[in-house]
Amino acid sequence: xxxxxxxxxxxxxxxxxxxxxxxxxxxxxxxxxxxxxxxxxxxxxxxxxxxxxxxxxxxxxxxxxxxxxxxxxxxxxxxxxxxxxxxxxxxxxxxxxxxxxxxxxxxxxxxxxxxxxxxxxxxxxxxxxxxxxxxxxxxxxxxxxxxxxxxxxxxxxxxxxxxxxxxxxxxxxxxxxxxxxxxxxxxxxxxxxxxxxxxxxxxxxxxxxxxxxxxxxxxxxxxxxxxxxxxxxxxxxxxxxxxxxxxxxxxxxxxxxxxxxxxxxxxxxxxxxxxxxxxxxxxxxxxxxxxxxxxxxxxxxxxxxxxxxxxxxxxxxxxxxxxxx
Numbered sequence: 001x002x003x004x005x006x007x008x009x010x011x012x013x014x015x016x017x018x019x020x021x022x023x024x025x026x027x028x029x030x031x032x033x034x035x036x037x038x039x040x041x042x043x044x045x046x047x048x049x050x051x052x053x054x055x056x057x058x059x060x061x062x063x064x065x066x067x068x069x070x071x072x073x074x075x076x077x078x079x080x081x082x083x084x085x086x087x088x089x090x091x092x093x094x095x096x097x098x099x100x101x102x103x104x105x106x107x108x109x110x111x112x113x114x115x116x117x118x119x120x121x122x123x124x125x126x127x128x129x130x131x132x133x134x135x136x137x138x139x140x141x142x143x144x145x146x147x148x149x150x151x152x153x154x155x156x157x158x159x160x161x162x163x164x165x166x167x168x169x170x171x172x173x174x175x176x177x178x179x180x181x182x183x184x185x186x187x188x189x190x191x192x193x194x195x196x197x198x199x200x201x202x203x204x205x206x207x208x209x210x211x212x213x214x215x216x217x218x219x220x221x222x223x224x225x226x227x228x229x230x231x232x233x234x235x236x237x238x239x240x241x242x243x244x245x246x247x248x249x250x251x252x253x254x255x256x257x258x259x260x261x262x263x264x265x266x267x268x269x270x271x272x273x274x275x276x277x278x279x280x281x282x283x284x285x286x287x288x289x290x291x292x293x294x295x296x297x298x299x300x301x302x303x304x305x306x307x308x309x310x311x312x313x314x315x316x317x318x319x320x321x322x323x324x325x
Contacts, residue, residue, distance in 0.1 A: 011042035013171035014145040019304035030161035036142035044266035047138035052105035065302035072301035082202035185269035190226030195260035213249035
């Protein structure tokens with residue numbers, strides 16, 4: 001029986017492995033980091049399954065393919081289906097109107113409806129509620145995928161993949177740039193904070209002219225706060241300006257965030273192609289699945305399905321780069 005070797009145990013690699021196993025394929029995974037952890041870009045994600053919100057500044061496939069993600073993930077980990085609330089300060093209402101024009105799938109909400117959805121939000125007169133969106137805890141999702149794969153007999157090798165593997169699927173993000181020369185890194189910075197004085201029950205997006213903020217609940221007063229998008233490949237540390245703007249935006253949501261504890265600071269480089277859409281390429285004996293950009297958990301299921309279609313049935317999805325195969 002053919003054994004498929006997945007290289008990389010981030011969200012792309014584990015999603016591809018999960019999809020292949022679900023279709024009856026035999027799989028092994030190689031990752032020198034030993035599986036999910038802070039060494040990987042996927043560890044620092046927000047975990048929002050928000051295709052309608054992301055459509056505001058993304059191409060149409062993000063909206064269409066992203067809608068597959070919620071049910072795909074719900075079969076594998078805990079998914080919270082509580083929608084997304086988008087708000088803006090009064091001076092930034094033109095940004096809210098522009099956001100509304102560029103997306104769909106929302107209802108307009110006023111002050112009373114905002115407070116009914118999230119009692120700890122005050123001072124926002126208008127907002128947009130995307131009731132079909134969801135979110136997950138990305139770290140738990142990675143661990144769940146890893147455990148499920150092992151339960152199905154998949155070996156997760158704490159090692160670099162041997163050279164010359166047959167039936168290899170490379171999901172290493174920027175580490176594959178030697179072979180994917182049009183891949184670039186987009187810097188993201190984020191914080192994990194604890195503020196037990198504020199209870200939010202769904203992802204909140206605060207529109208801001210410079211740094212639109214999202215905040216995602218992790219439970220027990222812990223929140224993921226992010227994220228910047230900087231065309232830079234310096235992942236060494238967060239900038240003072242980014243930290244100031246992220247914390248200032250959180251304070252604008254509720255002043256109690258001014259007393260929050262900063263638990264973690266994360267900096268990563270998201271792998272992206274020029275159009276910010278993922279690609280599947282077959283180069284020689286290896287399939288490359290890459291370029292999830294800021295849509296890792298949202299588009300990983302569609303990427304995984306496309307890889308499985310190509311690997312098992314030689315079926316080319318729209319993500320397959322036909323000119324490179």
